[in-house]
Amino acid sequence: MEESAKELTEKEREQQAELQSLLLKLRQYQAQAEQMSQELLFVRQAISDHDKAIETIKQLKKMKAGDELIVPIGANSSVYVTLSSTDKIIVRVGGGVSAEKDPDSSIEYLSGMKAELENSQREMTGVLQRIEQEAQTLQARLQELSA
Numbered sequence: 001m002e003e004s005a006k007e008l009t010e011k012e013r014e015q016q017a018e019l020q021s022l023l024l025k026l027r028q029y030q031a032q033a034e035q036m037s038q039e040l041l042f043v044r045q046a047i048s049d050h051d052k053a054i055e056t057i058k059q060l061k062k063m064k065a066g067d068e069l070i071v072p073i074g075a076n077s078s079v080y081v082t083l084s085s086t087d088k089i090i091v092r093v094g095g096g097v098s099a100e101k102d103p104d105s106s107i108e109y110l111s112g113m114k115a116e117l118e119n120s121q122r123e124m125t126g127v128l129q130r131i132e133q134e135a136q137t138l139q140a141r142l143q144e145l146s147a
Contacts, residue, residue, distance in 0.1 A: 018145060019146070022138050022142050025138055026138045026139065026142070029138065030135060032131050033128060039124060040125065040128065043117055047117045047118060050110050050111075050114035050117065051114070054110050054111060057103050068082055087102055088100050088101075091110065
């Protein structure tokens with residue numbers, strides 16, 4: 001009887017060690033999923049910002065110099081401005097550098113950047129789904145062990 005009690009204790013220890021290992025992995029997956037979700041929010045916001053910029057440039061192309069606009073300045077406040085030119089758009093190209101482009105080139109550039117962001121979003125969504133699947137698999141195994 002003593003041998004079976006020792007075996008049971010050893011088996012329980014192995015299960016306990018596996019439980020702890022699975023819990024640790026589950027916490028790691030949850031942390032990764034949380035971080036990936038935050039990064040996805042930033043990417044979605046950047047895509048939205050690119051959409052707004054592209055749409056604004058399209059609308060500006062329909063306007064002419066001297067037209068009046070309302071421009072938001074933050075804190076739900078806006079100012080009236082007079083459009084001096086519709087053929088020049090200043091686009092940030094990275095590293096703190098901006099470039100003056102015509103409206104069509106600006107739209108093309110911003111659309112390319114948006115496409116890159118959308119690719120990143122798809123990749124990140126795939127990674128997040130894999131992490132969530134792994135976490136579900138671990139949770140199922142944890143339930144098996146605790147039953």
